[in-house]
Amino acid sequence: MISQLFQGFGQTMLEVGAALAPLLFIFFIFQVQLFQLPLRKFLPILIGFLFTFFGLSLFLQGVYLGFLPIGRLVGAELGALDIIWLLLPIGFLLGFFSAYAEPAVHVLIHQVEKASGGYIPQKGLLYTISIGVGVSVALAMLRLIIGMSLWVFLVPGYATAFLMLCYSSKAFISIAFDAGGVATGPMTATFILSMFVGLAGEIGETNPLLDGFGMVALVALAPILSVLTLGILFGRKERSN
Structure with missing residues (x-):
């Protein structure tokens, strides 16, 4: 053994x-x-x-012995569900908790709270990033079910992100793009990605090579949008005070 x-x-x-x-x-x-x-x-x-x-x-x-095999097995089992739309809430929960447990995310939020003197709390930023990743995994599930192109999500998503740059503070802009990088850490790139490859092999006529990948791009985008949204909310709070 x-x-x-x-x-x-x-x-x-x-x-x-x-x-x-x-x-x-x-x-x-x-x-x-x-x-x-x-x-x-x-x-x-x-x-x-x-x-x-x-x-x-x-x-x-x-990762080689556990995360990759179990990810594929979970994906294969999820693909065999009778109610395929259950994949959306399941995807949100898996994305949320994978980001919540991501070591790189915890390093980021610790550094942000320390550098901001407590102005940006760890918990608030952690939930913001986790919710963003959860939504992105749910959208990746939707893309897999419907068979939509990745560009349908990426082009409007990044266009929205660049538009939001005009309304968010410089500090949150920097944090947002770092958040997009750290959210695609070992938890997402091992378990969630292998799960999507296994899932794509079970749903309809999807191709695991074409449809099982691309999820990481959505995960990298979602925290950017969610943290920029948090920055806009912080900015409005400051102006109201």
């Missing part, structure tokens, strides 16, 4: 090591040329790199 769980783990560690090695190399250059940190500050950073290495290796191993 243990041997099966760690099958291919060496290759996963090599992949993570290759990704982290340039960052570690650049850090060493800065340490020698600029930082020159004392040993008591230098060692915790090295230990942090070590934790990151093993953490990412274990996470990716879990």
